[in-house]
Amino acid sequence: xxxxxxxxxxxxxxxxxxxxxxxxxxxxxxxxxxxxxxxxxxxxxxxxxxxxxxxxxxxxxxxxxxxxxxxxxxxxxxxxxxxxxxxxxxxxxxxxxxxxxxxxxxxxxxxxxxxxxxxxxxxxxxxxxxxxxxxxxxxxxxxxxxxxxxxxxxxxxxxx
Numbered sequence: 001x002x003x004x005x006x007x008x009x010x011x012x013x014x015x016x017x018x019x020x021x022x023x024x025x026x027x028x029x030x031x032x033x034x035x036x037x038x039x040x041x042x043x044x045x046x047x048x049x050x051x052x053x054x055x056x057x058x059x060x061x062x063x064x065x066x067x068x069x070x071x072x073x074x075x076x077x078x079x080x081x082x083x084x085x086x087x088x089x090x091x092x093x094x095x096x097x098x099x100x101x102x103x104x105x106x107x108x109x110x111x112x113x114x115x116x117x118x119x120x121x122x123x124x125x126x127x128x129x130x131x132x133x134x135x136x137x138x139x140x141x142x143x144x145x146x147x148x149x150x151x152x153x154x155x156x157x158x159x160x
Contacts, residue, residue, distance in 0.1 A: 031063035031070045036085025040125035043153055044069045044084035047127070050148035055080050056134075056141050077115070079132040080141060084153075085125040092121055100139055103146020109139070118142060120149060122157040 036044060048068035053060050058074030063081065071082040089108075091097045097108045099121060106121040107129075115136060118129040127149055135141045 031081055033065060033067045033069050034083055034085040036125050040085045043125055047084055047148055047152035050152055052144045055144050077132040077134045081130040083128045086128050088126060089119050092119055102139060102142040105146050105149045107142060122155055123153045124156045125153065127153060
């Protein structure tokens with residue numbers, strides 16, 4: 001197992017995401033389901049049971065195919081898609097990607113044309129949030145995921 005030992009930089013969220021400069025694009029209702037190990041799938045299933053019904057004013061309506069490894073809220077530029085149990089992304093070890101901590105959960109932030117991509121750090125299995133362009137400058141979308149991720153997804157590395 002390899003862990004990133006890069007320092008976590010906590011910046012004002014608006015400044016962090018303002019640098020993203022993303023453009024708008026609608027996402028589809030179909031979401032690729034990850035294929036984690038049985039142990040990771042169990043943690044993801046536990047997470048699924050803790051996820052909120054509403055995030056950023058958007059109601060939950062899960063994508064197809066139906067799976068406890070994926071969840072979805074909203075549509076279009078307000079869409080939020082969660083995938084749990086993704087393979088370890090290279091971005092979590094790349095110091096060029098900024099990090100943000102929200103509700104005691106650390107996330108790597110990646111700018112995308114469709115809206116920001118957030119990936120948990122220092123926890124396994126990895127959780128990915130794909131967000132629409134509405135959240136380009138607003139990482140408060142991460143707030144409702146702090147307690148569920150903190151409870152269901154174990155820390156694999158403590159950082160000061």
